[in-house]
Amino acid sequence: MTAPAEVATVSRERADLDLLLLIRHFELALLDLFARGELNGTTHTCLGQEYVPVALTPLLVAEDHVFSNHRGHGHYLARFRDPEGLLAEIMGREGAVCSGVGGSQHILRDRYLSTGVQGESLPVAAGAALHLRGSGALACVYIGDGTWGEGSVYEALNLASLWNLPLLVVVENNGIAQSTPIARQLAGTIRDRAHAFAIRHHEITSTHIPDIRAQIGPLIESVRTDSRPLVLEFATHRLGPHSKGDDTRPASLVRGLPDWYRDLSGADGFTEADRAARELVAGIVREVAARPLSRWSACA
Amino acid sequence: MRVAENLNSALHELLARDPKAYLLGEDVLDPYGGAFKITRGLSTRFPDRVLATPISESGITGLAAGLALCGDTAVVEIMFGDFAALAFDQITNFAAKSVTMYGARVPMRLIVRCPTGGGRGYGPTHSQSLQKHFIGVPGLAVYEMSALHDNHTVLAAMVESAQPCVFFEDKVLYTRQMRLSDDLFVSDMVGDVARVYVDEPERADCVIIAPGGVADRALVAMRRLFLERELACCLLVPSRLYPFDVEPLLPTLRGARGVVVAEESTAGGTWGAEVAHQIHHHLWSGLRRPVALAHSADSVIPTAAHLERRVLLQESTIHASVLKVLDDR
Ligand SMILES: Cc1ncc(C[n+]2csc(CCOP(=O)(O)OP(=O)(O)O)c2C)c(N)n1
Numbered sequence: 001m002t003a004p005a006e007v008a009t010v011s012r013e014r015a016d017l018d019l020l021l022l023i024r025h026f027e028l029a030l031l032d033l034f035a036r037g038e039l040n041g042t043t044h045t046c047l048g049q050e051y052v053p054v055a056l057t058p059l060l061v062a063e064d065h066v067f068s069n070h071r072g073h074g075h076y077l078a079r080f081r082d083p084e085g086l087l088a089e090i091m092g093r094e095g096a097v098c099s100g101v102g103g104s105q106h107i108l109r110d111r112y113l114s115t116g117v118q119g120e121s122l123p124v125a126a127g128a129a130l131h132l133r134g135s136g137a138l139a140c141v142y143i144g145d146g147t148w149g150e151g152s153v154y155e156a157l158n159l160a161s162l163w164n165l166p167l168l169v170v171v172e173n174n175g176i177a178q179s180t181p182i183a184r185q186l187a188g189t190i191r192d193r194a195h196a197f198a199i200r201h202h203e204i205t206s207t208h209i210p211d212i213r214a215q216i217g218p219l220i221e222s223v224r225t226d227s228r229p230l231v232l233e234f235a236t237h238r239l240g241p242h243s244k245g246d247d248t249r250p251a252s253l254v255r256g257l258p259d260w261y262r263d264l265s266g267a268d269g270f271t272e273a274d275r276a277a278r279e280l281v282a283g284i285v286r287e288v289a290a291r292p293l294s295r296w297s298a299c300a
Numbered sequence: 301m302r303v304a305e306n307l308n309s310a311l312h313e314l315l316a317r318d319p320k321a322y323l324l325g326e327d328v329l330d331p332y333g334g335a336f337k338i339t340r341g342l343s344t345r346f347p348d349r350v351l352a353t354p355i356s357e358s359g360i361t362g363l364a365a366g367l368a369l370c371g372d373t374a375v376v377e378i379m380f381g382d383f384a385a386l387a388f389d390q391i392t393n394f395a396a397k398s399v400t401m402y403g404a405r406v407p408m409r410l411i412v413r414c415p416t417g418g419g420r421g422y423g424p425t426h427s428q429s430l431q432k433h434f435i436g437v438p439g440l441a442v443y444e445m446s447a448l449h450d451n452h453t454v455l456a457a458m459v460e461s462a463q464p465c466v467f468f469e470d471k472v473l474y475t476r477q478m479r480l481s482d483d484l485f486v487s488d489m490v491g492d493v494a495r496v497y498v499d500e501p502e503r504a505d506c507v508i509i510a511p512g513g514v515a516d517r518a519l520v521a522m523r524r525l526f527l528e529r530e531l532a533c534c535l536l537v538p539s540r541l542y543p544f545d546v547e548p549l550l551p552t553l554r555g556a557r558g559v560v561v562a563e564e565s566t567a568g569g570t571w572g573a574e575v576a577h578q579i580h581h582h583l584w585s586g587l588r589r590p591v592a593l594a595h596s597a598d599s600v601i602p603t604a605a606h607l608e609r610r611v612l613l614q615e616s617t618i619h620a621s622v623l624k625v626l627d628d629r
Binding site: 040041042091092096099100101102103104105106115116117118119146147148149150151177178179180184185186246248293294296298 | 327329335357426599
């Protein structure tokens with residue numbers, strides 16, 4: 001007989017895997033839709049980085065604010081598990097989270113927000129953190145390595161540290177910004193930059209979700225209880241293009257990058273879960289694509 | 301030749317002619333060559349003067365102003381013109397001010413290039429036409445790219461002026477050919493303003509003034525108006541939007557029954573309002589009715605194509621504006 005705690009662990013692991021695969025297949029489906037000319041505009045997929053928001057999911061609560069960025073599909077799906085609403089938003093169909101106005105990178109739902117201007121959301125997240133201070137909730141803001149070029153990032157860090165704000169900065173350091181490798185755009189280190197503001201910094205190199213949670217769980221808890229900012233820097237990898245078809249890195253280099261998908265592919269039940277996620281997403285794509293166009297009252 | 305190639309070649313020439321000219325921007329290096337591929341080949345040819353920057357619009361614009369202050373020429377590429385908002389302080393409060401605020405003229409050869417406009421489904425923060433926010437700043441000139449203006453000449457004029465210039469480049473022009481798109485019309489130049497008409501430009505029913513990004517939409521409207529209603533329009537496409545010099549255009553404007561200024565900016569405080577005011581000032585007693593403004597709706601620019609179309613200025617918006625301004629009832 002399996003002990004209850006073990007059952008919980010097993011179902012948690014299965015839920016993580018399903019969520020990872022949902023995000024992976026969602027992103028692959030988007031690139032496919034673009035390639036077939038069925039999407040207009042642009043999109044930024046999080047292929048390779050899916051595990052970051054998945055690892056954070058049980059550590060965040062509904063009262064927390066989440067500020068996402070241009071590469072936000074995984075952040076959204078991890079919070080809401082709503083691929084239909086997100087796809088409808090991206091395709092401008094009925095049921096779109098923001099009526100098709102915002103599209104891939106401008107989404108507001110409950111306490112979740114994304115916007116497409118780099119760096120803008122750090123001070124805004126600090127404001128949400130000030131609002132939340134003392135409540136036990138926090139403001140979590142995602143940021144890429146390249147976005148550390150923006151001055152507003154430092155203004156926000158200074159404020160957050162000075163005023164003891166419960167601000168959780170999640171850095172997805174994938175070593176590249178659009179076409180620019182980190183060595184060409186970032187002097188020094190993100191760790192030292194955080195420390196310069198007397199903000200705690202923790203780096204995560206693991207892609208193993210339970211391991212990551214064990215490392216960051218207590219730290220995140222202390223953001224809530226001690227009301228102090230924290231920078232979590234994930235060393236991660238972008239396996240896809242920046243947006244679509246614009247990867248300047250050699251394909252062989254990209255193929256050699258670490259990928260949780262490859263690492264997990266031997267695990268028990270992976271093949272079935274993978275197939276199920278692929279089919280789920282394919283069905284959603286068919287269903288959403290057949291919906292009527294979204295309506296927006298400001299245009300009526 | 302496509303507009304993007306013409307602009308690329310103009311930048312090549314600028315950097316080749318002026319050994320003290322720099323180009324700065326995000327992701328501008330080869331092989332990427334910038335988000336819209338305008339800087340292709342430049343970093344290979346001028347590796348020391350074409351610099352890929354961190355994502356720091358304010359910082360790089362300020363740095364470019366520093367180069368200009370030292371007598372160099374600096375071109376900044378803002379990846380999407382929307383992000384010129386991050387550089388607004390450096391442009392308006394430093395670069396433009398510096399030309400005159402120290403009591404004697406300080407030459408500042410600074411060009412801030414802004415890929416601009418919608419129609420591509422990039423959404424509310426990547427589709428705007430921010431020209432109007434840079435209008436009326438002492439010491440600052442605003443230019444717009446056009447398929448009827450050779451970018452070699454335009455860039456040379458900006459450098460020659462020795463003052464900061466913001467250059468708006470409608471993204472939809474990049475892939476378009478460098479010439480008049482419709483041979484129903486002929487064109488000539490009045491100073492730096494391209495003039496497009498069927499015949500007799502000084503006796504048109506309506507004059508449409510539109511910057512480069514909107515010129516094609518105006519031409520489609522003009523074709524329909526001519527073929528379906530025998531209304532002859534004359535289109536004026538200025539290269540420099542601000543300061544806008546209306547006097548050379550007065551003979552063309554004086555003969556028309558109506559004037560429309562068209563632009564992609566959303567409603568409110570538009571460039572067109574500034575142009576209309578100047579025309580009113582010069583021609584008030586002779587005008588049959590006020591200059592009409594055609595622009596996008598008072599709205600954010602949605603991402604979804606079907607919603608975006610309803611907000612952005614279309615050919616039909618210009619068509620309707622012309623009919624309205626000519627309606628004598
Ligand atoms: C202010 C601003 N400048 C430039 C851009 C264009 N842009 C979008 S994403 C991006 C790269 C961001 O790099 P990084 O922060 O490392 O995130 P990643 O794309 O690697 O996830 C750039 C330059 C933007 N959206 N906003």
